[in-house]
Amino acid sequence: MAALGWLSPRRRPATARSVLAGEAAAEAARKTSRQLELLDRTLAEAEPRIEFPVRGDVHAAAFFDLDNTVMQGAALFHFGRGLYKRKFFQRRELARFAWQQTWFRLAGVEDPEHMQDARESALSIVKGHRVSELMTIGEEIYDEYMAGRIWPGTRALAQAHLDAGQKVWLVTAAPVETATIIARRLGLTGALGTVAESVDGVYTGRLVGEPLHGPAKAEAVRALAAAEGLDLDRCAAYSDSHNDIPMLSLVGHPYAINPDTKLRRYAKEREWRLRDYRTGRKAAKVGIPAAAGVGALAGGTAAAVALHRRRR
Numbered sequence: 001m002a003a004l005g006w007l008s009p010r011r012r013p014a015t016a017r018s019v020l021a022g023e024a025a026a027e028a029a030r031k032t033s034r035q036l037e038l039l040d041r042t043l044a045e046a047e048p049r050i051e052f053p054v055r056g057d058v059h060a061a062a063f064f065d066l067d068n069t070v071m072q073g074a075a076l077f078h079f080g081r082g083l084y085k086r087k088f089f090q091r092r093e094l095a096r097f098a099w100q101q102t103w104f105r106l107a108g109v110e111d112p113e114h115m116q117d118a119r120e121s122a123l124s125i126v127k128g129h130r131v132s133e134l135m136t137i138g139e140e141i142y143d144e145y146m147a148g149r150i151w152p153g154t155r156a157l158a159q160a161h162l163d164a165g166q167k168v169w170l171v172t173a174a175p176v177e178t179a180t181i182i183a184r185r186l187g188l189t190g191a192l193g194t195v196a197e198s199v200d201g202v203y204t205g206r207l208v209g210e211p212l213h214g215p216a217k218a219e220a221v222r223a224l225a226a227a228e229g230l231d232l233d234r235c236a237a238y239s240d241s242h243n244d245i246p247m248l249s250l251v252g253h254p255y256a257i258n259p260d261t262k263l264r265r266y267a268k269e270r271e272w273r274l275r276d277y278r279t280g281r282k283a284a285k286v287g288i289p290a291a292a293g294v295g296a297l298a299g300g301t302a303a304a305v306a307l308h309r310r311r312r
Contacts, residue, residue, distance in 0.1 A: 052253065053164040059231040061189075062161040063221050063247065064154070065239035066172035066179060069257045072149040075174040075182065082141030088125055123196060127205030131177065131198050138181045146182065153277035154257055157238065158188060167228070171221060171237075171247065173213040192220045218246035242266060 054060060067074045083089065126134055161168045167189040172179050176193030183191040195208040212220055225232050236253035237244075242262035248254035256267035256274045267274055 053161045053166055053236065054234070055164040057164070057166065057234060059229065060234035060236070061167040061169065061225070061228065061230050062158065062235065063169050063171045063192075063237045063251070064158060064188075065217075065237075065241065065244050065247075065257075066170050066174055066182065068240040069238055070151060070154050070158070070170065070186075071146060071182070072151065075146065075172065075178055078145040078149070079138065079141055079175075079178055081145055082137065083125065085144075086137065123203070123205045123207065126196070126203045129203055131201050131203065134203070135177055135181070138178050142181050142185055147185070150186070151258070151277045153275060154238065155186065157255070157257075157275070158186065161236070162187065169221075169224065171212070171217050173211045173217075192217070192224065214243045215246045217244060218250050221247055221250055239263070248272070 053062070064070050067076075071078075158168050169189055170179050170183045170191040170193070172191065172193050174193050176191060176195050179191035179193035183189070192212060194211045194213075197204045197206045197208050210216060221237070222232070224230075225235065232250055233252035235251040236255065237248050237251045238255040238257045239248055240256070240258040240263065241260055245263065245266060248256070254267070254272045256263050256272055258276055258278055259267060259274060264274065266272075
């Protein structure tokens with residue numbers, strides 16, 4: 001066994017030279033640490049870090065798209081899911097809803113025909129119902145299907161603006177009533193959304209103007225900024241879709257959040273800031289929402305109301 005003694009470390013008493021080396025190393029480490037602290041302090045004083053959002057800047061605000069930016073999926077589809085549960089339309093009509101929601105989650109982009117079909121269908125279903133009734137139902141639907149789909153990362157960005165004393169608005173093609181409920185539940189300032197016509201508190205089945213989509217969002221933000229006395233160069237906007245490039249281009253601080261392929265490319269070319277809160281390698285590379293299609297049958301809504309409208 002003595003031959004194996006070389007495998008065991010031998011304790012050797014510390015010599016005066018090794019003690020001196022250890023003390024010198026410790027002192028050098030402490031000295032280097034103090035020098036680095038001093039250097040960091042000098043650099044910070046020479047080039048102060050620009051805080052964003054700027055606290056107390058009352059002429060700045062933030063504008064957030066809703067679908068796939070603040071919330072996973074489309075608010076209109078989740079709303080339709082709640083209407084289905086309340087028997088606003090029949091079970092056999094759910095299949096097409098599921099397809100359109102699945103397509104939205106797989107592609108990560110809004111299909112204009114799908115979205116238009118969904119809006120027209122939703123209008124036909126709510127026609128004749130009171131606004132107050134749909135608002136009450138909307139509160140319940142938020143708790144059932146939407147609250148658990150808020151992106152924590154985007155929510156934190158919105159809260160940073162609120163903490164800085166700035167107003168934060170949702171800007172979405174979803175019905176303004178639904179958008180307002182979501183904004184209030186998240187503690188945001190308010191919402192810009194598509195306005196459905198009502199007479200004496202009853203939906204007529206028509207829109208006021210057109211859906212708040214694409215360039216219409218930019219016009220809404222421009223109008224609100226003028227009314228609120230905001231400086232758009234100091235404002236921020238957040239979206240996942242290339243359809244919102246007009247809105248993003250309007251402000252001084254555009255962010256691409258969970259961007260689709262076109263917006264990701266556009267944002268990189270212009271050195272816009274990007275944030276991707278989706279999980280999975282594919283989502284980060286090509287802008288496709290991870291776990292696409294999961295729960296689509298339950299979450300899809302647009303097609304079912306489309307069939308309801310057409311059969312009428």
